Amino acid sequence: MDEMTVLAAALVLICIYLGFSRRRMKKEIYGFTSRLERCLDAIALGKEMEETLEEGDTLWGKVYERLKRLDQIWHKKNAENLKEKKKIKELISDISHQTKTPIANIKLYVELLQEEGNQQEAARFLKKISAQTEKLDFLLKSMVKMSRLETGVIEIHCKRQPLLKTLGRAVSSIVPKAEQKQIRLSMDCDSRITVLHDSKWTEEALFNILDNAVKYTGRGGSIQISVTVQEIFTKISIKDTGKGIVLERQAEIFTRFYREPEVSDQEGIGVGLFLARNIMTLQNGYIEVRSEPGAGADFRLYLPNR
CATH class of the missing domain: 3.30.565.10 (Histidine kinase-like ATPase, C-terminal domain)
Structure with missing residues (x-):
């Protein structure tokens, strides 16, 4: 077999190898991007990421570890946000519930005061309005203190x-x-x-x-x-x-x-x-x-x- 024949055979083998390598690399790239998309979709939707069996020293293993840490941070932040929203919702509900009675009482006494002709009775209603107003003022001040302490707006300096x-x-x-x-x-x-x-x-x-x-x-x-x-x-x-x-x-x-x-x-x-x-x-x-x-x-x- 002359040198030209050997060279031609070698070139054919190289071409075949490159073709297989290219196909395998293309398959690996598609697989990598597909797994990456699935993981990113899971993080965005707040779902659990799919598990991988690959070691951390491979490219996908390294990327997966980073994504896993990002997923944990995302879940933690999301849980904190939900907790904060729940706090705000409860606080608004508490404010609404607690202010209903004094406001309703003030309205009632104002109506009675408008209809009342007796000066003594009018003075009594004014006293009741004053008491309810003070209660409302105390409630709102207490609410402000609670919200500031809970949200860290006011810091304790020891x-x-x-x-x-x-x-x-x-x-x-x-x-x-x-x-x-x-x-x-x-x-x-x-x-x-x-x-x-x-x-x-x-x-x-x-x-x-x-x-x-x-x-x-x-x-x-x-x-x-x-x-x-x-x-x-x-x-x-x-x-x-x-x-x-x-x-x-x-x-x-x-x-x-x-x-x-x-x-x-x-x-x-x-x-x-x-x-x-x-x-x-x-x-x-x-x-x-x-x-x-x-x-x-x-x-x-x-x-x-x-």
């Missing part, structure tokens, strides 16, 4: 500072209400105790607990406030001689707009304890309650020492 000053301001704010019911207030807090906390928001949480204690403690009762430095936390105990809380409701009292059935005639909308718990959580602290029906309640607020 710094080490004396706890007595923060506690003192909260107690001072509640004194007028306590005096009206002749409730005795006592406070035991060492002036040397310093804790990492946001003074403004901690005062808000303490006031809400104290306001709750005054509200549900009978005339002539007492409220004891004490501070104890423990190994990990500093405990603020607010103990009253009120009606107490049954065990099965002690978790519910910290939910938004919860009010116990027996005290529906008392003023309030049920956001104080909810706000207090959120404020403590944002400071890496927590609240617990110890109570028995008829034996008062002991709300314990814990702030971390470090």
